[in-house]
Each structure stands twice: as structure tokens, then as C-alpha cells.
Amino acid sequence: MSPRLRLALLGAALAGLLPGAVAVIRRLPEFGATIAAYGERINAIVPAERHVANMVSAINFDLRGLDTLGEEFMLLAAITGTVVLLRGRRGENTTDRAMRLPGRAILPRSEAVVLACRLAGPLLMMFGLYVVLHATVTPGGGFQGGVILASGTLLAYVGEGYAGWRDVIRSHWLDAMEGGGALLFALCGLAPMLTGAAFMQNVLPFGTFRDLFSGGLMLIENAGVALAVCGGFTQLFLEFLEETREAAGPEEPGEESA
């Protein structure tokens, strides 16, 4: 199809859809209308029966935990897929030489950057851990905290240079973290079945409302997600940064064009 014909076809289809879309939008609940019955019910149940202040975590890890298990493994699939595709082209070797734009000056790392990273890195990691641990009390949780932890490792790259970063970060460990975290989450589903309860039933003591130790099984699931997300995202950073390295040998021309 020529671009013009394609646009005409798309335009005609969208014009045909327009009256339907208008009819649907007119009949939707008003903006700001009372929240759905399902949500209201959960709000009533969760603080009383699970001692959890953060409803989102309660939905994610308890009421609709299976969805989160699926999402966790979707992330695992996406990261594994990325690794397969990037390594398939690049190979598994690592080199220390960065690709360089000819004619561009290479500035040495300023001491201010190193200092800032050394100061901010541990603080950022601490904040990530805080977000992970307080999943059942304040907004946040394993996923959000895991991403913060992973971005903390990037500060090691900015502050200490690529070689320093690669010395700290080992791909196999990241695989183990990612797989181990996901395994922990899946086992949190299976383990309650050994006691005769349902899959992912919250069989642990629920703790105190608004306390760090509240929510029972949710805390362990949350730790699994944090581990998997932190390992997975660091793996992604590693793979993408490795793409900026120079190819090991001259026989892989795909590197420059990628």
C-alpha cells in the first residue's frame, strides 16, 4: 500500500469507530464516581484480616497474588529474552574497551563525581532496602525497592568506571538472584499447600497493624520479588552497557550497526 492509501484506510476505520467510542464514553461512570464495589470490599477486609496498611501490597501479594506471580515471571521472560537476543549477536565474551567516537575528547572522571557517587551509592541502597522492607506499611514494595537497589549499582559504574563495575557485578550471581527470587515467590505459593491450605494462602502470623512486621507471608513474597527485580534489572543494565563495548574481534561487524 502507498502511504496515502494506508492513511486513508486507517482514517476510514477510525472514523467508523468514532461513533462507537463516543457512545461508550458517554455511558461510562462519571469521573470521580464512587469506587467500585470490589475495591470497597477489599478496603474493608484487608486491615482487619491481614493487619496491612498498604492496600496495594495486600492486593498484589495476597488477594491477587497469582497475578503478581504471573507478572514476576513475565519480567523474568522479558529479561531472559533480552539476554538471549543480545548475547546471541554479541557472544558471551566481555571486553573493557568502550566504543569511541573518533575526534571526541576523553575527559578523565572528575573527583567530584567519584565523591558524589561514593556518598550517594550507600544512601540510595539504604533507601531501596527501606522501600522493600516497608512494603506492607507505606507505599512501595519489592518491585519499586528492587529497581532502586538495581539503580544503586549503576552508581558504582558512574563513580568507579566500567572495569570497577564489572568487577563487582557478576552475571551468574545476577542469574542466581533473579531465579532465586522468583523461586522464593513461587515456593511461597506451594509451601502453604503442605499444611493443607490453598496455594499462596497466608498461613503465617499477621503481626501488628502499621508495623514493619505485618502481613505474614507477604513479607517473604515481597523479599523474593525484591531479589528477582534487583537481579533482573542489574542484568539488563549489564547487557545494555556491554553493548557499548567494542567487539572482541574484528569478525563481528554487527556491533557498530547495532
Next chain:
Amino acid sequence: MTNALLSALPTAILVPLPVAVPLVVCAILLATAHLLPGRLPDILATLTALTVGILCALIASRAGDGAVTYWFGGWEPRDGVALGIGFSVDAASGWIGAFIGLLYALAFVFAWGFFGRTHGHFHILMLLFLAAMIGFCFTRDLFNLFVWFEVMSVAAFALTAYHLEESALAGALNFTVINSLAGFLMLGGIGLLYARAETLDFAGIAAAVANAGRDPVVAGGFCLVAAALMIKAAAVPFQFWLADAHAVAPSPVSVIFSGAMVSLGVFGLAKLTAVVFAGSAQVQDALPTLLTGLGALSAVLGGWMALLQRHLKRLLAFSTISHAGIMLTGIGALSAGGTGGALVYVVGHGMVKGGLFMIAGILLATRASIDEIALRGLGRGIGPAGAAMAVAGLLLAGLPVGLLDQGSRLLHGALEGTHPYAFVANLTGAALTGAAVLRATGRIFLGLGEDPGDEAGAPSEEEREKADRPLWLMLGPCCILLLLDVIVPPAWVEALAPDAINAFAHGTLTGGMEEGPLWAAWCPVGAAIALAAYALFRHKLPRAIVRPVRATQSLPARGLEALHSGLIGDYVAWLAVGLALIAGALALA
């Protein structure tokens, strides 16, 4: 002894396992991948898939004429309102899950050692793909359905691009864009339905839909969700991504794509229309025209496009479009016979098409080509593969034996009186796809057809797959699939089907399950053989016969080829057209 052990297992324990077991195994594989010796991922993955299949079969046989319901986290509904996520497994869903487990196990055997260099990453993606499919079959929660739909897509994107050639990346990109759009549509549809029903449980939504009457929000929700599932099921005009993706994926992955993933789109549509939207008169009025119309179009168009291909995997991909269309017409019949026929067809087609993609993989591995013309006569050394391909071609055309035939005869019975044009389209689709496969068999394994001369060079990229496995290891799984299709006792299916469909559709589908006439089964077989013979012996026929055929078919054929441009913009424009078609059918109903 084992029987006693099995019967001691409470059904309630079984239901989450077919999803949980592959997830656990794939997490272990990922965590320990670099430590595992070479063949262990192969063995583990095969055993896991087999376990999943056995578990599903066990649940299916326990389900009887009802459904096994399981609430995750122990959140049973309170006052009739579902709080958590439930699985609801009826016999039909369970047996389809069992078939999927078996198909994966055989695909893993077929791919033995093929993916050695990836540290088990291939197996991880495939096991995730498997778990997602089973979750998709079992769930009774609309958002959970979406989660598994997306896990399926994400795993499939990476598997498609595995070869990393330009064509593989282009095919995977088209697949990713179109299927991501499908995900967006589905999520939008779920949002609309949730706005009206205020719950995500199938039963709760069904009650709200039945109460809503003629409501544009419900119709809009159906339109978006149905479009997403029809994109997966590759119905015209959503079909374009399929041929690009299936043709370039590694053969063991194509086996799963064509054998199970596409049919699951049909399966999801069948479940939602029968369970969730049974109470909406508007949707039920629109469905017959919409599904039989688009299904019939897919059946004929896919069959015709298959006949035009020389790239063997692309040929098979188009035949999958045709057969998915045939399944859709069955759902459009809105009867127990139609939906039952479609579900039996899903399994039968998966076995035959899985076998055919394995043969394509054998040719790629042992003969280093996938081009029908270039392979002419080169199949002589691997005769058994040729025999299997001929049998599969005949089964595809509708040879009256086996599961695929039983499904298509049920479809014929459901469509013959009520939707004659869809009935004819079913016969045409079967004949065309059967002819395409038989023609390729004749040319590759018997060296029939005109000597191509200069045309022998394939116009597509050089393709080959690793030839690191003995022939019997690749041919074995293929023969098992074809054999299973033939030996599944028809009486058993016949006895199982009425109750299973009743449980599957929650009693919303009526009508008996009559089989179509025998002539309707033989007709496409004869036509397929005649068409294949014409294509192979054309050069020996008098020109007076050949010329009018060539003159009349070349122009529309070229037009069809031009439509499948491979350009993502075109595909998105057609997607919008399809969406408008569904919306139009709903508005007119």
C-alpha cells in the same frame, strides 16, 4: 498401585500445580543455569512438560460433567462476590491443557540439544510459555487471563527472534507490535467491563452483562477483548503478523505457535462468548455473522495464500490461518456441536500441524533449505519423513480418520444447515491447505513437477538449522503426534463431548452434536489430491487447460501477495479496519 496413589490425591491439590510446576522448574533452571551439565535442561524441560500434561489429564478426568473450582490464597467468594482469583477447570479445558503439555514434551524431544549454547535460556522461555498457556486455559478471572496472555506474548517475542537474522528480527518485530497492540486492546476492554461489572470474576461479569441490557460499555468491552483474542487467533484482517512470525521462528517454536498458541486465541474467544457474554443479546446477535463471516474469509484466504507459497514454513503458517478460521466458524454457529467441533479441532489440528512443522524442521536440519522449489527431489534420502508429510497432508485435507476429522465433521454438522457459506468455506480451506502440503510433498520427496532451472535458487534468505540430531530423534515426536491424532478412539470423544461442552459453556449452548455427512469429508481430500496433481503435472497438460487457469488466478493472487507486504503500518491499518468491522457488527445487531 499407581492408580491407588493417584486416587488418593485430592483434586484440590492438583489444580494450581500445572502452572506452578513449570514456573518453579524455570526459576531453578535460571538460578543454576551455568552449573548444569549440557543435556540436563533438555531432560528437565521434557519431564516437566510431561508432568504438566499428566496433571491436566488427571484434573480433566476428575472434572467429569462439572468443573473443578479452586480459589487462590484461600479467598473463597463471600456473599456471592469473588474476592481473589479462581481457576475453574472443566473437562474440555483440562484435556486441552493435557494436549498442550504433551505437545511441549514432544517439541522438547524434537529440539534435543538444538539450543545447547544458550545455557537453558531457551528452556526457561518455553517453560514460561507453557505455564502461561495452562493458566490461560484454566483461569476464571478476566485480569488473570490478561496476565497469562501477556506472559505468552513476551516469551513468544524472544523465541521468534532467536535466529537473529534480518528476516527473524523483522518477523519478531511485526509480531511484537501487533500483539502488544492486542494487549492494549484487551486491557482497555477489561477496563470497560470492570467499569460496568465492578468485578473481574467471569461469573460476576456474566451476571452484570446479563443485567446491563443493550449497553454500549459492555459492547465496547466485548469489541476490544474479542479483537485482542482474534489477533492471537489470526482471523482476517488481523492475520498478517502470523505468517511473518511463524515462518522465521525456530522449528520447535513454530510447532508450539501453530499447534497451540493460535488455537488458544480461538479457545479464549469460545470461553468468553459462551460464559461471560451469554447474557448479552446484542453480542449473541452479532456473533454468528461476525465469526462465521471472518472465519470463512480466513479459511479461504489462508488456504489460497498457502497454495501460493514456496517457503515451506510460510506455507504452513498460512494453512494455520485457514484452519484457525475454520475453528472460528464453529464458534460462530453458537451451538454445542459448533463449539465442541472447534475444541476437538483445536487438538486434532495441533497434532497434525505440529507434526508438519517438525518435518519442516527436519528438512532445515538435514537438507539445509526450506524452499520447496530448491528442495525438489532432495527428500529422497529421508523417505519416512516424506511418508509422514503425505499422511499429514491428507489428514489436513480431511481424510475421514482421527481426531482432526472428528472435529471437522462436528463442525460440518453444526454449519451445514444454518451457515451454508461457512460450510463451503470450511471444505475449501481444508482442500486448499491439503493441496499445498501434498504438492510440496510430491515435489520434495518424489521429485515431481517441472524442472525449475534458474528458479531453483530460493528468493528468501539462506536458512538452515543445526543438524546435530539423528533423523529418528526428530521424526519420532512427529510420528507420535500423527499417530495420536489417528488412534484417539472416536467413541471416547463422542461420549465425553456433550457433558464437557455443557460444563465448558456453563449450559449456555444448546443443540445436539451431529456429525456431518461422509461425502463432506471425502470431497476436500479428492479436491486436494486433484489440485496438488494439477500443480505438479501442469507442464504436461495441454496449454488450452493451463492458460485460462493461469490468466484468471494470477491477478488476484498477485493482489493478495501485495496485501501481505510485511510493512507494520499496513498491518496496523488493517487492525483498525478489523476493529471497525467488529464494532459495526455490534452496532447493527
